[in-house]
Amino acid sequence: RSPGWKVVISANNQGDAYEFAVTDDGVGIASENHEKVFGIFQTLKARDVQESTGIGLSIVKKIIETEGGNITLESELGKGTTFRFTWPSQPKSSLELIAN
Incomplete structure (x- = not known):
């Protein structure tokens, strides 16, 4: 991770x-x-380059879809x-x- 990266979280009803x-x-x-x-x-x-199990987003997707929601991704390299x-x-x- 680089210093200065910005993350924005928003929610709408x-x-x-x-x-x-x-x-x-x-x-x-x-x-x-x-x-x-x-x-x-x-x-x-590769796991020797970045430590990751590769299960996080698959679990998130399963939980969201099980509860009736959906998840999407929008991305471009460098953006x-x-x-x-x-x-x-x-x-x-x-x-x-x-x-019950």
Whole structure:
């Protein structure tokens, strides 16, 4: 990580869901790797170059989709990255608790 990188987090209420965005001004992700970053055990750099298990975003995606939301990625090399995800106002797990 380089000193001076900026991360911005925003949230919007869309009625039936909340939309969150996490944006940085880092190195970005090449378009051919956009789907790869959500795969389990997938890393964009060799593990001896960057310590990573490659499971973080796959877990996040699974949790979000299980609760009825979705996650997307917008990025270009050299222009930073934005992850957007929606989280339902009534997640599936809370609806199951109410029903029981």
